[in-house]
Amino acid sequence: MNGKRWLRNRIPFLLINILCMTALGSFLLITGNSRDAVWLILIVWTLILCAGLAFSFLTRKRYFERLLRMAEELDERYLIPEVMEEPFLAEDLAYYRILRMAERSMLENVGDIKRERAEYREYIEQWIHEIKTPITGIRLLCDNNRSDLTRGIMAEVEKIERYTEQSLYYARSENTQKDYAVREISLLDVIHGALADNKYLLMQENVCLELPEKSACVYSDEKWLRFILDQLIVNAVKYARKTPEEGTQGSQVDSPQGATGTEPVIRFLTEDRGEYVTLSIQDNGMGIDAADLPRVFEKGFTGQNGRKVQRSTGLGLYLCKKLCGKLGIRIEIESGTVGDRMENGEIQQTGMIQQVGTTVKLTFYLNHLIHEVQEK
């Protein structure tokens, strides 16, 4: 509470007091009292008045500070009328009533919106489950009539699936309850699953894949992890470097080894460090601008490359980060021009100065869950 302002509010009251003091002083002087006596009375009056004002200011101040503290401690600030006691002063009581009214209408609104959101979420999940039936139908129809046409259709169907999955996980990521199950899973199996999800895209783009020899076990949710890998694989393909001179047509004839240097490569590396397991997904794409790097996990952030290459939703990495957060996986991203980070030196052999594209590193802490249990 601002003291100055409070004092300014008291000006009418003080004016009345001064008026009364002058009136009383004049009256006493006229009736023949000594000057000293009048001064004494006026000084005592002033002192009592000041003490009264100070006392009332301090109690008011303490009262409001307590209310403020109470409000700050609440998660839902608008619930303050529920915890404050009914005030004694008439004005306070009026304000209290107004607060209660505001609270009630707020609660109604919040309830309505919560219900609407839950219904909408339910509808979205329902819709996603329903759309999967026709997608399955298309998949089967294409599989039974394989040709270049159906392969083209399948690549598009994969995109549809990807978008539906994305919206499903978006709806789920908003949810606070845990709807995942952690169990022991083989990283290599999840990688294979994610590659199968994007088979047609990867075949279409002629992506060269490098997988780890040995699998590592982690404790996580398979479906969520697979979704995360899907996003990362699609990103790697989306931001692959495409040089117009060496497209997909010419490269088959003159390079029987299958490595043209401009071919997109996605490399999966696992590392088991006992305490934790890391999975890195490397590509040789265009990389990410250093200025954009800190913001790639933000919702709706597309960055320079996102605008350059294709329409980018800015949702993929945001969802990855969010789901990783829920699963207790650390996700890091780096991008650079350092050549020596390539481990088997394969790319340098082509005689080109190659950039290492983007590397996304997932770190699974094996005892993360144990910590979580201990905390509870």
Place this chain on the structure above:
Amino acid sequence: MLHKIMIIEDDPVIRTELQTLLKANGFETCAVTDFDRTIREVKTEDPHLILLDVKLPGKSGFYLCSEIRSFSDVPIIFVTSSSTDMDELNSIMMGGDAFITKPYNTAILLAKIRSLLRRSYPEKQKGQLTWKGAILHPEEGSLEFEERKAELTKNEQKILYYLFTHAGTICSRADIIEYLWDSRLYVDDNALSVNINRIREKLSGIGLTDFIRTKHRQGYLI
């Protein structure tokens, strides 16, 4: 002996296409169309394996599964579009053997069906494949011709396996690559050429020449 697979699925497109797919992969199929008499049909058809949709008109798949379990131990694969853990748990509780979510990768579905059948009906292994005097041994990864053997790498063995199972028909390069991808071998177009050349060298080493013929712009034929 052909294994008979029963499809309990309410979407007509998926039902007929699944039947086509399974027939093309060497299974006998039957499908339920009248969902009020599902149990009776299961009893009369007595299939080797059941593909059961969870969301069915009338009774749910979970309920049907527990009903079937009361009289039969037939392997049951649940197929559902919902991917929640609750459903997966339910399917196990009700006696399902496997759980697969729509939209499924057909290669994965077929692999699940085959492994489940192999586990439930252990019988003669259809080991070797023969075509024009050449014998392919998929287990040991080798090809035999007139008492001479050539060792094959995993890629080569899978390519030959595909050609042998489609013997007499032209196999397009894209089909072979797709089959390899489904077998978790990520081979691109160039690598396929390299592998085919290597197979041809190995074959001529054991006296088989012109076994794999190239059909221009169409694919390979044995």
